[in-house]
Amino acid sequence: MWRYEEQNLWSNNEVKSVKHYNSENEILLVGEGDFSFSLCLANAFGSASNIVATSLDSYDDVIKKYNGAATNLLRLRSYGAQLLHRVDATKMQFHPYLRNRKFDRIIYNFPHAGFIGLENDPQVIEIHRNLVRGFLKNASCMLHLDGEVHVTHKDTNPFNTWNIEELGTQSSLQLLECVKFNIHDYPGYNNKRGDGKRSDEPFPLGKCKTFKFTSASASSSSSSSSSSSSSHHKNPLQYQEISSQRTNVCPVMNLVFQIFMIFFFIWTYIHLFNLWPNSN
Numbered sequence: 313m314w315r316y317e318e319q320n321l322w323s324n325n326e327v328k329s330v331k332h333y334n335s336e337n338e339i340l341l342v343g344e345g346d347f348s349f350s351l352c353l354a355n356a357f358g359s360a361s362n363i364v365a366t367s368l369d370s371y372d373d374v375i376k377k378y379n380g381a382a383t384n385l386l387r388l389r390s391y392g393a394q395l396l397h398r399v400d401a402t403k404m405q406f407h408p409y410l411r412n413r414k415f416d417r418i419i420y421n422f423p424h425a426g427f428i429g430l431e432n433d434p435q436v437i438e439i440h441r442n443l444v445r446g447f448l449k450n451a452s453c454m455l456h457l458d459g460e461v462h463v464t465h466k467d468t469n470p471f472n473t474w475n476i477e478e479l480g481t482q483s484s485l486q487l488l489e490c491v492k493f494n495i496h497d498y499p500g501y502n503n504k505r506g507d508g509k510r511s512d513e514p515f516p517l518g519k520c521k522t523f524k525f526t527s528a529s530a531s532s533s534s535s536s537s538s539s540s541s542s543s544h545h546k547n548p549l550q551y552q553e554i555s556s557q558r559t560n561v562c563p564v565m566n567l568v569f570q571i572f573m574i575f576f577f578i579w580t581y582i583h584l585f586n587l588w589p590n591s592n
């Protein structure tokens with residue numbers, strides 16, 4: 313009996329994985345279509361308590377656009393996922409439910425700003441690039457140490473002229489590696505066009521790649537450290553040390569915000585209770 317319970321506990325704690333992702337990662341998914349990629353991860357983990365899945369569209373629009381979305385969202389909710397809609401990837405670091413959170417993996421599959429013109433038009437390419445740059449800039453502020461941002465993208469012309477690696481560098485991220493993407497690694501995932509009358513249809517994939525980025529400051533501090541750790545779970549002391557070396561703009565903004573709030577509360581308190589020294 314004891315042995316059985318112990319075994320059961322062990323199997324519940326087992327780390328489950330699918331391709332680059334595992335059940336111990338805190339995962340944020342951005343720009344989801346019918347939420348089938350998030351559900352694929354949840355199915356593999358047997359849980360989604362480590363998953364925050366988001367879409368730019370409102371809940372109503374997601375349900376209208378994609379036939380499978382209602383069921384996928386229900387399943388994700390029953391697995392314990394946090395589901396957020398109307399999340400703009402280029403502003404997500406300020407979203408009320410995301411601004412104080414950090415993740416191990418932030419994933420955006422096939423970022424695309426919509427069918428606004430010919431895909432090889434330089435102005436259209438710049439609009440798509442602005443979306444990816446905005447996403448990467450926000451994601452870079454939302455990573456745990458050793459966290460990774462993943463962008464999966466088509467590797468055929470004109471998509472491979474977006475220069476995703478350069479967009480990462482401009483966003484304080486460093487390319488770790490760029491690996492072949494194979495949709496068969498993700499059972500149940502349906503890639504979606506995501507815009508226009510044919511939103512629910514897949515687009516031809518052809519050759520695709522997953523770009524994996526890490527924070528440039530984290531990777532330089534860990535490479536300069538003689539005993540680098542591969543996960544922040546492993547050595548909290550080392551995590552603290554490395555984390556304090558990071559020069560990121562987000563902590564500075566936090567400090568400015570906190571100082572502002574302190575002054576605001578003092579000012580409100582004084583005015584509320586009429587404590588301001590009276591000159592009379």
Ligand SMILES: C[S@@+](CC[C@H](N)C(=O)[O-])C[C@H]1O[C@@H](n2cnc3c(N)ncnc32)[C@H](O)[C@@H]1O
Nearest residue numbers: 343344345368400401421422424503504505506
């Ligand atoms: C080509 S579709 C890919 C959808 C889904 N990721 C997939 O793999 O099936 C592009 C997605 O990017 C989303 N998107 C466009 N602009 C966005 C933004 N500013 N923030 C978040 N998502 C955005 C669209 O709503 C659409 O779902």
